[in-house]
Amino acid sequence: MTDDDTTVNEPAGENDLRDRQYGIYQCNDCENVVLTLQDCDGGMTCHGQVMERVTDVNIDIQPPDVKQVLLDAFGLPKPGLDICLCVIGEGPMPPADVAEYLDYDETTVRRYLNRLVDIGLLEKSQLNREGGGFVNVYHSIDVAEMRRDTLIGFYAWAGEAAALIEEANLTKEEYLDEDYSEGLNDIFWEKFESGS
Numbered sequence: 001m002t003d004d005d006t007t008v009n010e011p012a013g014e015n016d017l018r019d020r021q022y023g024i025y026q027c028n029d030c031e032n033v034v035l036t037l038q039d040c041d042g043g044m045t046c047h048g049q050v051m052e053r054v055t056d057v058n059i060d061i062q063p064p065d066v067k068q069v070l071l072d073a074f075g076l077p078k079p080g081l082d083i084c085l086c087v088i089g090e091g092p093m094p095p096a097d098v099a100e101y102l103d104y105d106e107t108t109v110r111r112y113l114n115r116l117v118d119i120g121l122l123e124k125s126q127l128n129r130e131g132g133g134f135v136n137v138y139h140s141i142d143v144a145e146m147r148r149d150t151l152i153g154f155y156a157w158a159g160e161a162a163a164l165i166e167e168a169n170l171t172k173e174e175y176l177d178e179d180y181s182e183g184l185n186d187i188f189w190e191k192f193e194s195g196s
Contacts, residue, residue, distance in 0.1 A: 015057045025051035035158070037151070073157040074119050079104060080112040084121055087113075092125075092139040113138050120149045 017024060026033045027046035034044055034051070044051040070076040076084070086098055095113055099106040116122040116138070123141050126134040140146065 024054040083112045088140040092137040094135045
């Protein structure tokens with residue numbers, strides 16, 4: 001602030017989005033906002049018009065921690081992440097070997113390995129034993145496929161989160177337009193707890 005209380009336009013610092021690995025674009029004709037990891041030739045378009053790149057954000061955004069992102073988006077806490085990275089780094093492994101390598105309980109390892117297969121981060125196959133029978137082994141999917149699938153999975157999760165934020169904004173707007181006797185907190189949480 002200056003002596004005459006006017007705002008000085010300073011760089012946004014942590015809120016500056018210009019040098020990020022991603023781009024956020026907004027449409028000037030509607031409320032459409034998109035996220036991209038790649039710049040598209042000619043930029044992003046909406047309604048046949050080039051969208052404007054967003055260069056700063058007015059709210060303080062805390063940088064995410066990869067463990068927290070995996071937990072929130074895929075329900076994958078630290079043991080699941082450890083198991084996934086172990087299999088990706090060490091090659092095809094049966095659950096007993098993963099458990100021994102990480103010093104985790106084998107039951108826990110099996111549960112997470114199956115969850116990682118369900119998510120699509122790992123694949124399961126069977127190897128025949130020399131003495132008969134078979135053993136399940138887990139291995140990484142193709143890296144390019146993993147990159148694509150995890151990004152799409154995250155974007156789907158982020159889309160769900162964005163829809164919740166939009167619904168919250170509409171709830172606030174509805175509250176401000178009406179004469180509610182209850183406070184916004186009551187209305188807001190009741191609306192989301194009831195799933196409406």
